[in-house]
Amino acid sequence: MDSDYTNRSEGGDKMKEFKSGFVTIIGRPNVGKSTLLNKVLGEKIAIMSDKPQTTRNKIQCIVTKEEHQIIFIDTPGIHKPKHKLGEIMVKSATETFSEVDVVLFVVECDAVVGHGDKFIAEMIGNTKTPVILVINKIDTIKKEELFKVINVFKDLYNFSAIIPISAINGDGIEILLSEIKNILPAGPKYFPDDMITDQPEKQIVSEMIREKVLHHIEDEIPHGVAVEITSMKQRGNKQIIDIQATIICEKDSHKGIIIGKNGAMLKKIGQLSRLDIERFLGTKVFLELWVKVKNDWRNSDNMLKTLGYK
Numbered sequence: 324m325d326s327d328y329t330n331r332s333e334g335g336d337k338m339k340e341f342k343s344g345f346v347t348i349i350g351r352p353n354v355g356k357s358t359l360l361n362k363v364l365g366e367k368i369a370i371m372s373d374k375p376q377t378t379r380n381k382i383q384c385i386v387t388k389e390e391h392q393i394i395f396i397d398t399p400g401i402h403k404p405k406h407k408l409g410e411i412m413v414k415s416a417t418e419t420f421s422e423v424d425v426v427l428f429v430v431e432c433d434a435v436v437g438h439g440d441k442f443i444a445e446m447i448g449n450t451k452t453p454v455i456l457v458i459n460k461i462d463t464i465k466k467e468e469l470f471k472v473i474n475v476f477k478d479l480y481n482f483s484a485i486i487p488i489s490a491i492n493g494d495g496i497e498i499l500l501s502e503i504k505n506i507l508p509a510g511p512k513y514f515p516d517d518m519i520t521d522q523p524e525k526q527i528v529s530e531m532i533r534e535k536v537l538h539h540i541e542d543e544i545p546h547g548v549a550v551e552i553t554s555m556k557q558r559g560n561k562q563i564i565d566i567q568a569t570i571i572c573e574k575d576s577h578k579g580i581i582i583g584k585n586g587a588m589l590k591k592i593g594q595l596s597r598l599d600i601e602r603f604l605g606t607k608v609f610l611e612l613w614v615k616v617k618n619d620w621r622n623s624d625n626m627l628k629t630l631g632y633k
Contacts, residue, residue, distance in 0.1 A: 342391040343510035344424030346503055349398055349447075351439040354429045355459040359490040360384055360397045363500070364519055383521045385514045391504050392512050396423065425506050426454040427499075428482075432464045434471045436479055444480045453483040453506050457499060462489040525552040527603060532568055532596045532612070539592060540581060547573040547621065548581070549630050563607040566600070570614045571630075573621070578614050589614065 348356045364384055386393045426447060430440055447454055456476055461469055469487055477485060484502050488495030520527070529550040536548050554567040570592075572578055582589045589612055597610045620626040 339390055340509040341512065342504060342507040343393070343513060344507040345394045345396060345422065346425040346427060347396045347398060347423045348427045348429060349443060350429035351437070351443070354431050355490045356397055356429050359427075359429065359457070359459065359488070359496075360395055362490050362493055362496060363395065385519055385521075386500075387512070387514070387516050387518075391507060392510075392514065393500070393503060393507070394513060423452060424508060425483075425503055426450070426452050427457050427503075428454055428480075429457045429459050430476060432458055432460050432469065432472050432487075434468070434475050436475055440476075440479065447480065454480060455499070455502060455506075456480070456482040456485045458485065458487040459490050461487045461494060462492055524604070525555055528552055528555065528566065528600050529568065531599045531603065532570070532592070534599075535592045535595045536570065536581065539588065539595075547577065549620065549626075551630060558609070563609060564604060565609045565611075567611045568613070570612060571617050571620060571626075572614065573616065573618055575616055578616050581614050 348360060350356055363386060384395045384397065386395065428443065428447065456479075458469070458472055458476065464472070473485055473487070483506065486495055486499045486502060488499055490496075514521070529552050532550045533548060536550075540548075549571045551569045551571060552566065553569055554565065556565060557563070558565050570581060570589075572581060580588070581592070583591075593610050593612045596612075597608050600610065601608045617623070617626055620630075
């Protein structure tokens with residue numbers, strides 16, 4: 324046993340292996356991947372919405388305990404892309420299969436296996452990485468119905484385990500973490516104990532603002548929205564951070580809806596975003612929002628690169 328990957332138990336005599344590894348979370352859009360990640364972390368890092376394709380980037384988060392460290396990778400929902408941004412999102416999800424120690428395939432409590440689930444099962448068919456099927460949203464069905472769902476999905480793929488959970492209320496989460504720990508190899512501590520994500524603060528702040536647009540703007544407009552943090556700095560010696568951000572949309576008509584009558588919608592988005600950002604940064608925030616139109620930015624290589632998607 325490599326002594327670099329061991330630690331002493333509370334008894335002081337027996338040496339235990341320290342386990343560590345990477346776990347990717349995949350699934351169709353809107354099955355609760357980000358909700359699961361936030362519940363595991365005990366803190367909101369990944370934004371959530373009932374609209375599909377909310378997550379656009381791979382988000383790496385770290386859970387460190389005395390005997391293990393698990394690095395979770397939240398990925399965009401796997402879907403049929405309609406533009407370059409969609410292609411980047413799907414690629415960022417599928418390329419993780421061979422880079423991790425465990426794959427979590429998250430599905431909803433549905434007794435019918437959808438085309439999207441079958442497509443993902445085919446994509447993971449060639450990987451040698453252990454795959455755990457996570458059946459989410461069990462709080463929405465009766466216990467006898469859950470057995471039907473398990474029976475439907477168990478023949479889809481040779482899963483290492485099938486674990487029903489509710490990411491909303493936490494049911495089954497400890498069982499899932501225990502199963503992951505059993506699979507993980509002995510390894511080093513990749514990140515410091517107090518680090519919970521490798522995402523830059525600017526990235527998290529921009530996503531918090533985009534989440535409020537997703538929540539309060541209807542139809543297809545939110546899918547064409549991105550947020551760029553143009554400035555983020557502390558104000559002199561004062562405990563306040565000044566943030567300037569630009570909400571980018573694809574049409575002039577969308578810009579008008581985001582701003583709202585007399586600026587009411589933009590003000591609402593700003594106020595709600597500021598509260599989340601202050602909780603995250605632990606300090607007062609002055610947030611200034613602008614709205615800019617960039618036609619068809621989701622197919623622009625330059626814009627995708629500027630916004631950090633390429």
